[in-house]
Amino acid sequence: MFTKELLPELRLRWKKIQALMKAEKTDVCIFCDSVNLYYTAGRVFSGYVYLPVEGEPLFFVKRPSVFSEGNIIYIRKPEDIPAKIAELGMTAPTVIGLESDTLSYNEYVRMAALFPEAKQINSNLLIRRARAVKTHYEIEKMKESGRKHAAVYAHVESVFKEGMTDDELSIELEYISRRLGNLGLYRIFGTSMEIFMGSVLAGPNADNPSPYDFSMGGEGMDASLPVGANGTLLRPGMSLMIDMGGNFNGYQTDMTRVFSIRQLTNQLALDAHQLSIDIQEEVKRMARPGVAVKDLYEMAMEKVKEHNMEHYFMGHRQKAGFIGHGVGIEINELPVISARSKDVLEEGMTFALEPKFVIPGVGAVGIENTFLVTADGLEALTVFDEEIKELI
Amino acid sequence: MFTKELLPELRLRWKKIQALMKAEKTDVCIFCDSVNLYYTAGRVFSGYVYLPVEGEPLFFVKRPSVFSEGNIIYIRKPEDIPAKIAELGMTAPTVIGLESDTLSYNEYVRMAALFPEAKQINSNLLIRRARAVKTHYEIEKMKESGRKHAAVYAHVESVFKEGMTDDELSIELEYISRRLGNLGLYRIFGTSMEIFMGSVLAGPNADNPSPYDFSMGGEGMDASLPVGANGTLLRPGMSLMIDMGGNFNGYQTDMTRVFSIRQLTNQLALDAHQLSIDIQEEVKRMARPGVAVKDLYEMAMEKVKEHNMEHYFMGHRQKAGFIGHGVGIEINELPVISARSKDVLEEGMTFALEPKFVIPGVGAVGIENTFLVTADGLEALTVFDEEIKELI
Numbered sequence: 120m121f122t123k124e125l126l127p128e129l130r131l132r133w134k135k136i137q138a139l140m141k142a143e144k145t146d147v148c149i150f151c152d153s154v155n156l157y158y159t160a161g162r163v164f165s166g167y168v169y170l171p172v173e174g175e176p177l178f179f180v181k182r183p184s185v186f187s188e189g190n191i192i193y194i195r196k197p198e199d200i201p202a203k204i205a206e207l208g209m210t211a212p213t214v215i216g217l218e219s220d221t222l223s224y225n226e227y228v229r230m231a232a233l234f235p236e237a238k239q240i241n242s243n244l245l246i247r248r249a250r251a252v253k254t255h256y257e258i259e260k261m262k263e264s265g266r267k268h269a270a271v272y273a274h275v276e277s278v279f280k281e282g283m284t285d286d287e288l289s290i291e292l293e294y295i296s297r298r299l300g301n302l303g304l305y306r307i308f309g310t311s312m313e314i315f316m317g318s319v320l321a322g323p324n325a326d327n328p329s330p331y332d333f334s335m336g337g338e339g340m341d342a343s344l345p346v347g348a349n350g351t352l353l354r355p356g357m358s359l360m361i362d363m364g365g366n367f368n369g370y371q372t373d374m375t376r377v378f379s380i381r382q383l384t385n386q387l388a389l390d391a392h393q394l395s396i397d398i399q400e401e402v403k404r405m406a407r408p409g410v411a412v413k414d415l416y417e418m419a420m421e422k423v424k425e426h427n428m429e430h431y432f433m434g435h436r437q438k439a440g441f442i443g444h445g446v447g448i449e450i451n452e453l454p455v456i457s458a459r460s461k462d463v464l465e466e467g468m469t470f471a472l473e474p475k476f477v478i479p480g481v482g483a484v485g486i487e488n489t490f491l492v493t494a495d496g497l498e499a500l501t502v503f504d505e506e507i508k509e510l511i
Numbered sequence: 512m513f514t515k516e517l518l519p520e521l522r523l524r525w526k527k528i529q530a531l532m533k534a535e536k537t538d539v540c541i542f543c544d545s546v547n548l549y550y551t552a553g554r555v556f557s558g559y560v561y562l563p564v565e566g567e568p569l570f571f572v573k574r575p576s577v578f579s580e581g582n583i584i585y586i587r588k589p590e591d592i593p594a595k596i597a598e599l600g601m602t603a604p605t606v607i608g609l610e611s612d613t614l615s616y617n618e619y620v621r622m623a624a625l626f627p628e629a630k631q632i633n634s635n636l637l638i639r640r641a642r643a644v645k646t647h648y649e650i651e652k653m654k655e656s657g658r659k660h661a662a663v664y665a666h667v668e669s670v671f672k673e674g675m676t677d678d679e680l681s682i683e684l685e686y687i688s689r690r691l692g693n694l695g696l697y698r699i700f701g702t703s704m705e706i707f708m709g710s711v712l713a714g715p716n717a718d719n720p721s722p723y724d725f726s727m728g729g730e731g732m733d734a735s736l737p738v739g740a741n742g743t744l745l746r747p748g749m750s751l752m753i754d755m756g757g758n759f760n761g762y763q764t765d766m767t768r769v770f771s772i773r774q775l776t777n778q779l780a781l782d783a784h785q786l787s788i789d790i791q792e793e794v795k796r797m798a799r800p801g802v803a804v805k806d807l808y809e810m811a812m813e814k815v816k817e818h819n820m821e822h823y824f825m826g827h828r829q830k831a832g833f834i835g836h837g838v839g840i841e842i843n844e845l846p847v848i849s850a851r852s853k854d855v856l857e858e859g860m861t862f863a864l865e866p867k868f869v870i871p872g873v874g875a876v877g878i879e880n881t882f883l884v885t886a887d888g889l890e891a892l893t894v895f896d897e898e899i900k901e902l903i
Binding site for chain 2: 157161163182184185220221223224225226227293294298302310313316327328331336340341342343344368436437448
């Protein structure tokens with residue numbers, strides 16, 4: 120082990136994965152994605168976690184070259200693994216889990232060739248299901264991130280200055296966030312999204328669609344990263360949506376608040392913001408272990424239709440197909456709160472709920488909070504005033 | 512086209528790729544990695560660039576939904592591509608280039624199934640060779656990034672304060688860099704490296720190995736991102752290596768300078784730093800189009816051995832196997848300056864040279880600059896005093 124203190128915690132995680140492996144009749148999973156190494160070994164390293172369906176994993180390490188504990192086995196290349204397994208008297212797997220969603224094609228082919236007789240299954244699906252339900256230790260980490268995340272938002276009023284642009288405000292918040300301990304890195308599953316430390320959307324820029332699968336868009340500062348702030352001058356009457364990342368310890372929270380430059384008088388925007396809060400309150404009433412997340416999505420859509428707000432909900436010129444998503448080591452974990460999701464809430468799940476609207480000419484409104492599913496319902500991990508706050 | 516003004520520039524890039532495709536008897540390349548979309552289309556979008564070996568590409572776009580030019584074809588999913596190709600009277604490819612180094616296994620299998628009769632080749636290899644030789648336009652972008660990158664380093668002396676830690680200094684430099692226009696994102700090829708905005712290594716932390724394939728390590732602030740600054744208090748006599756990213760416009764430069772807290776008196780460290788500069792000067796004398804990069808590596812190793820410095824070169828407890836690397840849209844492009852590289856310098860290539868040393872107890876020393884290969888030799892894109900500067 121890399122960190123003996125983490126052993127009881129890691130055992131809980133291995134057991135969760137192993138229960139899913141058993142159900143999928145999988146003998147061994149091999150993990151090497153940074154995120155999955157961090158989850159199963161407690162730290163990022165260069166190498167592989169070899170997790171059998173029973174017992175404890177082996178850690179095959181390429182770098183760094185500084186560990187000496189028993190179940191850490193140094194290798195030069197993945198092709199060294201089968202011989203080491205045989206030396207230990209372990210049998211080769213007949214069904215093996217490999218990360219087919221995150222390994223590149225060339226890496227996958229190389230890994231699959233280690234045990235050419237084994238049938239392969241997608242271990243990303245499996246570990247993402249395990250990771251969706253957080254342990255007590257992980258929940259404490261997320262609570263810490265949530266507290267610090269909220270502390271960053273408490274600075275928005277003091278950093279705002281007349282004549283500022285959206286990117287200037289973003290840079291001030293990034294700086295405060297880093298000083299409060301944000302590690303900076305925004306970990307995202309899959310290849311369909313890239314972002315720096317978060318998004319600040321001012322006024323009409325909120326209606327610029329992005330190529331990425333985020334809930335909101337924005338033109339961005341450059342064609343190489345077309346998302347978020349685009350240099351918009353902050354002018355009276357605009358809404359300002361702040362959706363910055365909160366990764367203070369390896370576990371992220373997700374949180375959005377809306378500010379206005381002077382007074383926001385547009386009634387449609389004010390109504391939409393209130394509707395976002397109302398949807399959140401209804402989700403709080405409904406959500407508990409056993410509830411299907413698609414029911415939360417359906418309720419939200421019904422409320423939106425009741426108020427004739429479909430046109431603006433989850434984007435205007437371009438729409439997102441979800442109103443929330445699991446969050447943890449990555450910003451987009453399970454469950455996905457969408458119409459077609461089959462996910463059901465479980466105690467220990469953590470998800471961000473973000474019913475948002477884009478009002479043409481005004482900007483984006485709505486809130487986002489990260490919630491923990493407890494036996495009794497939801498507990499908010501990101502606590503901060505939810506009304507639109509005026510910046511003057 | 513997304514941006515008509517870029518058309519002459521993009522035509523130069525397509526022709527370079529097509530020349531390599533011809534040599535590899537490849538009919539069509541399909542690109543969808545953000546970096547390769549940016550290179551071939553001038554912007555990131557969600558979709559595919561379909562580049563035939565002759566003529567101009569088609570742009571199959573999923574998002575954003577705001578373009579209307581002729582060769583932009585909206586699709587819902589990649590499986591829509593073959594029918595669109597047939598409708599246009601184009602023949603299906605017999606040899607197709609797919610991004611087997613950057614597509615996930617599952618994405619690759621899906622793409623390969625579009626043209627099941629076609630033989631597949633690795634298009635990452637091919638486009639990385641094209642991208643290694645920059646156009647005039649790209650060189651101007653890199654020159655701009657280099658100027659701004661150097662401007663950030665000019666602030667190190669003014670932000671340093673007695674009693675500061677390495678991460679505090681890093682945060683101040685990140686803030687200045689962002690205010691000078693750094694987009695923040697650090698684009699890296701492959702899955703073996705992650706980092707936030709760069710690395711600040713103070714004193715003994717330079718000898719902490721990281722799991723990543725960077726030239727230097729560092730423990731990092733958290734087990735989820737174990738690289739770079741680790742909270743070391745900056746104390747007199749320590750060396751402080753600043754290796755921050757410089758992505759001011761989609762094109763990166765790479766640059767390292769060393770500072771010392773008060774006076775650095777360790778003779779070994781001073782000699783090693785001078786040796787780094789001497790190696791750079793010798794590289795400048797040798798390097799021109801046609802020179803094999805492995806000859807540069809060999810020369811450096813010989814000089815290091817002459818001075819009995821092998822023990823400290825490119826790391827101490829853990830060593831890197833290269834002394835430089837191409838740089839552009841990604842921080843690790845071709846050529847790789849290593850013993851086994853077959854790359855030969857060409858006019859228009861840009862690479863970072865980073866002969867560095869770790870001196871136990873003192874820290875890291877050495878310099879790094881980004882160079883352009885011209886017909887006459889090297890031109891530095893990152894110009895800033897190369898001596899160790901005292902912080903007081």
